[in-house]
Amino acid sequence: MKKMMLILTLLISTSAFAQEEEPRLQGLMAQMGGHSLIILNGMFYDDFSVIEDSVAWINNHPKPKADFAIIKKELGAEIKLFKEIDDAAHNAANAIGVAAQEQDMLEVSKQYGVMVQSCTQCHETFRERLRAVLHP
Numbered sequence: 001m002k003k004m005m006l007i008l009t010l011l012i013s014t015s016a017f018a019q020e021e022e023p024r025l026q027g028l029m030a031q032m033g034g035h036s037l038i039i040l041n042g043m044f045y046d047d048f049s050v051i052e053d054s055v056a057w058i059n060n061h062p063k064p065k066a067d068f069a070i071i072k073k074e075l076g077a078e079i080k081l082f083k084e085i086d087d088a089a090h091n092a093a094n095a096i097g098v099a100a101q102e103q104d105m106l107e108v109s110k111q112y113g114v115m116v117q118s119c120t121q122c123h124e125t126f127r128e129r130l131r132a133v134l135h136p
């Protein structure tokens with residue numbers, strides 16, 4: 001458990017270190033992936049507090065304003081779907097947090113599945129297209 005946590009913490013702090021003041025989406029997403037793995041690990045080690053901490057990070061992540069402006073321009077009206085998927089991911093993250101506070105691990109794992117589906121849905125729908133404009 002300790003070794004795993006150390007690796008995950010390093011992963012997260014390394015990408016945080018690489019960020020400038022205005023965070024870029026890619027670095028944020030790398031941190032998002034790290035926190036999702038921490039939540040998964042917390043589920044398997046029955047550690048609710050670790051889960052609550054990473055959920056809080058996911059729910060309050062800094063906004064990549066400049067990148068979001070690029071995304072809005074590229075997607076046009078499709079930004080609506082982008083936001084819906086993002087909201088779905090955040091709703092599920094909230095539900096994970098509530099379940100963790102209630103110490104209900106089965107519900108945590110159920111909502112984790114919902115959250116990860118939203119992560120993947122956005123990637124499958126938009127990632128390739130957005131990478132082209134975010135990293136010209």
Ligand code: HEC
Nearest residue numbers: 026029030032033036082085086089119122127130131134
């Ligand atoms: C609403 C859209 C959206 C949602 C929701 C979303 N992502 Fe992403 N994600 C992206 C986009 C766009 C990229 C590509 C960013 C880039 O390359 O600049 C990305 C890239 C990534 C990457 C690769 C980062 C890298 O180093 O290239 C990871 C890891 C990731 N996301 C994890 C997650 C996790 C975990 C969640 C859910 C908790 C999530 N994402 C939810 C849009 C989303």
